[in-house]
Amino acid sequence: MPSQTNEKVEVRLTRAEREKLEALCRKGTVGAAMLRHARILLLADEDRQEGRRPDWYIAEQVGLSERQICRVRQKFARDGLGPAIERKARITPGTQPKFDGRQEAQLVQLCCSKPPAGRSRWTLRLLADELGRLQVVGTVCPETVRRCLKKIAFSRGARSGSASRREIMRDLWPKWKSSSMSTARSSTTGTR
Secondary structure, rough: OOOOOOOOEEEOOOHHHHHOOOOOOOOOOOOOOHHHHHHHHHHHHHHHOOOOOOOHHHHHHHOOOOOHHHHHHHHHHHHHHHHOOOOOOOOOOOOOOOHHHOOOOOOHHHOOOOOOOOOOOHHHHHHHHHHOOOOOOOHHHHHHHHHHHOOOOOOOOOOOOOOOOOOHHHHHHOOOOOOOOOHOOOHHHHOO
16 A cells, blocks of 8 residues: 555556546536546556656646646545545535524525615625624625525515516616608618
């Protein structure tokens, strides 16, 4: 098993692995990181006809650092082809979401309620402050409130006061001028 140092790890692909990686590179519908890792392994293969490429050349071709090239080779030697080209799936999200279903419902209820005295409607800052004051969440920034409202497609300024989209009033639609003269007649004839 290779150590985590900068020691060179040989990559020797089997014929099946090489064919799989080449097909992956030709496919075009895979993620950029997976495609880069496949290209790294193909270029680092000791059994290539042209021989293994140096790390500086591979780094230049795929747009990564030499250290990252070394890490991909080590991962291939340690874990095999699958883990070397695919990202490890996260078990839990990186950060816990600020709002769960109950807290989202309280946010919507707050949006539907009457705004504070002296205000015509709720702003994101007011909603964030009120959620903290009511101890729905510890602290929350207005951007988090905005993303939550966007996710549930809620409009704070709707007349209905519900969590549905606002209808466009027909009175506000632009009126088109109608003309008795067609453009075909006026633009095709000309006398000089």
